Amino acid sequence: MVDTPRNTEQPDTTEPVPGASTIEPLPELETITTSDDPTRYGTLDATEDLDAALELELAFLACLLYAPPAMSHAVITALIGARTNTTAEPDVLPADTTLFLGPANRLIFDTAVELIDQGTPATPQLVQARLTDQGQHRRTKGAMLDIVAPAQPRPTVAGGADLPHLAAALVDAWYRRGYLALITRMHHHTTSRPVDELAGHWAALTDHQQTAERRRLAVRDHLARI
Numbered sequence: 001m002v003d004t005p006r007n008t009e010q011p012d013t014t015e016p017v018p019g020a021s022t023i024e025p026l027p028e029l030e031t032i033t034t035s036d037d038p039t040r041y042g043t044l045d046a047t048e049d050l051d052a053a054l055e056l057e058l059a060f061l062a063c064l065l066y067a068p069p070a071m072s073h074a075v076i077t078a079l080i081g082a083r084t085n086t087t088a089e090p091d092v093l094p095a096d097t098t099l100f101l102g103p104a105n106r107l108i109f110d111t112a113v114e115l116i117d118q119g120t121p122a123t124p125q126l127v128q129a130r131l132t133d134q135g136q137h138r139r140t141k142g143a144m145l146d147i148v149a150p151a152q153p154r155p156t157v158a159g160g161a162d163l164p165h166l167a168a169a170l171v172d173a174w175y176r177r178g179y180l181a182l183i184t185r186m187h188h189h190t191t192s193r194p195v196d197e198l199a200g201h202w203a204a205l206t207d208h209q210q211t212a213e214r215r216r217l218a219v220r221d222h223l224a225r226i
Helices: 050-066 069-080 103-117 124-133 141-148 163-192 195-224
Strands: none
Touching: 050 069, 050 103, 050 124, 050 141, 050 163, 069 103, 069 163, 069 195, 103 124, 103 141, 124 141, 163 195
């Protein structure tokens, strides 16, 4: 039996390389439609007081968990909308927005939102019970203790009237970190990408900034109406 020799040359299936243009197409990750939006997670300035940022988060969470259920629900809806809504809402923050620098704080917030969406009051006791049921209580022990029994008592306002204001401060801090993330991303491009691409990257990052600005203003407007 004679072996038929195989053709070892593989057909060329590569796409032809288009000629260079004045501004090359943007990389996929730079488009506003992707989830890699730098404004959602932001960058912390080296000079920013991390302790102060974390204290704002804890003050907000403490107020959220002790506020009347109607107030908590209104503030959560103003911030991120209804979780049951499957369509993207342009006037609230995306659910994956990094409002919290502290991982434990984010877990507590997500748990409170889950309870509120289910029509259950997000009291400290019920949040702790849900965290325990999900096996997350050890990761949030320190933060929950700081919420329930802070080393320095936090001033409170009857009826949780300060909750919308704390939420607005939290959104402003997120927005500022987003600007720093955009600047950091653009600086990276200026040192790593061809000069003909820079204008396109700047335009794409500006789209992120303008989207974040529209959301921030809309959320602050919602909070001001509570």
